[in-house]
Amino acid sequence: MNQEDKSGDQIHLEQLEVFAHIGVPDDERSSPQRLLFNMTFWPKRQERALADDIGRTVDYAAVCAETRKFVQARADRLIETLADALANHLLEVFEIQRITIELRKFILPEVEFVSVTVTRAQSTK
Numbered sequence: 001m002n003q004e005d006k007s008g009d010q011i012h013l014e015q016l017e018v019f020a021h022i023g024v025p026d027d028e029r030s031s032p033q034r035l036l037f038n039m040t041f042w043p044k045r046q047e048r049a050l051a052d053d054i055g056r057t058v059d060y061a062a063v064c065a066e067t068r069k070f071v072q073a074r075a076d077r078l079i080e081t082l083a084d085a086l087a088n089h090l091l092e093v094f095e096i097q098r099i100t101i102e103l104r105k106f107i108l109p110e111v112e113f114v115s116v117t118v119t120r121a122q123s124t125k
Helices: 062-070 080-093
Strands: 011-020 033-043 095-106 114-122
Touching: 011 062, 033 062, 033 080, 062 080, 080 095, 080 114
Parallel strands: none
Antiparallel strands: 011 033, 033 095, 095 114
């Protein structure tokens, strides 16, 4: 699958809430902030190969748990840095060929949220 091809089976997680230390000023990182993650990922195995066996698919509950653990262990300054690191981490941990992550942060009073969206794929070495 090339970078622009969005075909194939997908799993989508909408509004996974995680509290984490993030922000440019030190005082902003001093207490956890609410972040929302929207993720779409393309498993390496397509539905036909799953045979209705959870062990052959990407367990989305495990993806949520791993996301929480990974994000809460970090203290990045930029949401761009966090989203990139998370995408690469999930590609390494799970049988995912491609992932898109939107990370929303609720820091500015005059806007609903600020977000960044990253798409990463397994390297074809």
